Amino acid sequence: MKLIWNQKLSVGVDAIDDQHKELINKINDLTETIFKGEEKEKVVEFIEFLDNYVTAHFSHEEAMMLKADYPEIVSHIREHAAFITKLDTFKRNFNATGHTPELSFETQKWLYGWLLSHVSKQDKLVGAYINSKAGTA
Numbered sequence: 001m002k003l004i005w006n007q008k009l010s011v012g013v014d015a016i017d018d019q020h021k022e023l024i025n026k027i028n029d030l031t032e033t034i035f036k037g038e039e040k041e042k043v044v045e046f047i048e049f050l051d052n053y054v055t056a057h058f059s060h061e062e063a064m065m066l067k068a069d070y071p072e073i074v075s076h077i078r079e080h081a082a083f084i085t086k087l088d089t090f091k092r093n094f095n096a097t098g099h100t101p102e103l104s105f106e107t108q109k110w111l112y113g114w115l116l117s118h119v120s121k122q123d124k125l126v127g128a129y130i131n132s133k134a135g136t137a
Contacts, residue, residue, distance in 0.1 A: 002028050003112055009119055011127030013064070019057045020119055026053070027111050034108060040099035047091060054084060065126055068133045076122055083114060 003024050010017050026049055033042040058080045065073045090107050097103060 002031060003115070009116075011119065011123045012131050013127045016061060016064070016123065016127065019053075019060070020115070020123075023053060023057070023115065026050070027108060027115070030104065030111075031108050034101055034104045043094070043099050043104055047094065050087065051091075054080075054087065058084075061123070061126065064130060068130045070126060070129050072125065076126065079118060079122055083118075086110065086114075 005021050005024055009020060009024075011020070026046060030043070030046045033046070062073070062077060062080070065076060070076070090103075090110075093103055
């Protein structure tokens with residue numbers, strides 16, 4: 001399964017949309033890696049990317065929400081924290097069992113689901129709020 005970027009995934013804030021596009025491309029790369037049966041190193045590279053991405057993207061998004069005085073920032077940050085916890089669980093499992101197609105597929109499925117759900121619900125609300133504040137400034 002390959003996720004294709006479309007306007008339904010747009011939150012209306014270019015910086016956030018560009019970061020989401022990058023994540024989608026990387027998840028699609030992971031999917032390709034899984035189906036090709038490529039080496040563990042490719043999965044390790046993806047995990048490193050995801051660690052760095054999450055830190056940078058969530059920090060950027062949270063700074064934008066703080067600057068806009070987004071009223072639901074606390075619940076949004078909780079969702080980010082839950083994602084990080086799940087990612088840490090994946091990393092522990094990966095380190096314990098090594099690369100298995102099942103673990104990689106489970107992770108890819110979780111990432112797609114989380115991305116689609118979080119972006120289409122929570123991030124769209126953030127984008128709309130930020131854009132409404134920009135229109136009143």
